[in-house]
Amino acid sequence: MKQFLIFVKKEWLHIWRDRRTLFILLFMPVIQIVLYGFALTNEVKNSKVAIFDQSKDEATTVISNEIAASRYFNLVKNVYSYKDIEATFRKGEIRMAIVFPAGFRYDLLHSNHAQIQLIADASDPNTANTLTNYASSIINDYQQTLHPTEDLPYTIKTQVRMLYNPELKGAYNFVPGVMALVLMLVCAMMTSIAIVKEKEMGTMEVILVSPLRPFRIIIAKTIPYLLVSMLNITSILLLSVYALDVPIVGNLWLLIAESILFTITSLSVGILISNSAKTQQTAMFTSMMSLFLPTLLFAGFMFPIENMPIPLQIISNIVPAKWYFIIVKDVMIKGLGFTAVWKETLILISMTAALLGISIYKFKIRLA
């Protein structure tokens, strides 16, 4: 036991004395969360629109104001001809244009039938779709206010409720994903250099000719990094709540426990990489390259896994981040308890055990 503790202490001194690296390890996640949290988003917000109002009556003014007040739209321009609209689109100044025909209110009140034209830039089809939907719902709201009491016979009204995320904030989906991505990358990178560093410095040669056994070396190497990772988990959760406005609905301790579990999984991935890498650079590069893309693709927060071809869906199962992403969404966003995530937890535990097992088994007890 003393043998084990002194190894942990030694590892801790390595981390503690290399202040620059420690600083990077603690601040990289903060920067990544902020960067990815704000930049990696497909949410439609403040889209620029132009209005071509040929009627200029009470109704068009109200609708225009509603559109301008919405947080989805940003009214940048009034245009005065169709030609103008096209020119503005071409310049890329707007994503959508709204056209009110002449005599809009008159038509609405007298012939019960008025038209509004929505012209959207469909070079990005998803955004165009979302924008026209938002605009239509604003227009419908206005229509409702015109006949608040009148019940039309035989109408079906759909009532939509957006569960867990009523405001449809993209952050609710992205924050758990970014948490998974950042923890995976940072933790794996930390340990990936741990063993290979001893090989490079020549110290491996000495500690091999000692009573130390691979099991203890590997476990002792992960523990100090686990402490650093716990600080990272704390900063990531604080940032999620206070900077990205994603509240923790479920049990905080369950969330922390699951995060620690995922951290250990990631650290084990790093150890495995470190075992087979020859130099610190290779180790670092391998952990960045081989983890970033699969995590981004298969965690499920960028691209829905259900829409992928079957082989890719199967591959996604071996990406630990996928399971952590599910857990965080369930616990943090939906507020579910352990009973809802025990299966995913078990998968992460088995993955960790397997990774550590392989690392210990493959640990080179000799130099070549």
Added chain:
Amino acid sequence: MALNGISFAVEKGEIFGIIGPDGAGKTSLFRILTTLLLADSGSASVDGFNVVKDYKQIRNHVGYMPGRFSLYQDLSVQENLEFFATIFNTSIQENYDLVKEIYQQIEPFKTRKAGQLSGGMKQKLALCCALIHKPSVLFLDEPTTGVDAVSRKEFWEMLFRLKAQGITILVSTPYMDEASLCDRVALIQKGSLLSINTPTSIIREFKKPLWSVRADEMFKLMNELKNDPLIESCYPFGQVHHVVFKTQANSKEKLEHLTKQGNYNHVEVKPIEPGIEDCFMALMKE
């Protein structure tokens, strides 16, 4: 480096030197004996344990100091020693006697990081770390390479003290002058053993006449000597050339004749006793 047909036995409590130039295979040999490398064929045992089968026991009992400085550079002198004591399930206090005389020399710097020590001090610390668990066999791979002459002398004095404590020491070195300090030496060249014996016996086996020659045009002299049919070999040795004759006869006359013929000035010719280096040169030729 491929080792070939190496076989030797080291007595308990002796200082056994592996002497050979860079690239002779000394480090590979040490790594095989310390269980760090597997030999393609053959077997070896250390302290009664087989290097392949019982590698764990060997790792518990031997002390190994690699040729390259292999301690933690970012840990202090004391932290390094404490670390190595603890991983061998012992403490500095327990075996302090063993390392005392060496450790006292670096103790004033015990809070200094190992990476900031001078070459000699690094070697002393490394020796302390390899010794702290009272190993039965100590493997020192080129411990004095890159160390100044005074530190080298001190280092060997330490080895004698350790030997007095009953520790078997295997030491490799490229320096011939250190060979005579060992109880027995093995001369190694290109992966093969040339000879194993006590330094005095190795020298005694050198029977051919050996001369030291000095003149003003050393390079020209060397070429002429090398081309003479009576001379077996000629090699530079510091300020002089060492000349080995094939037979006893007329060697002095031959040398005098040669130097006179070539119009050399400041000629100095004298017979000398062979040193270990001369033996090594001769063995290398065979």
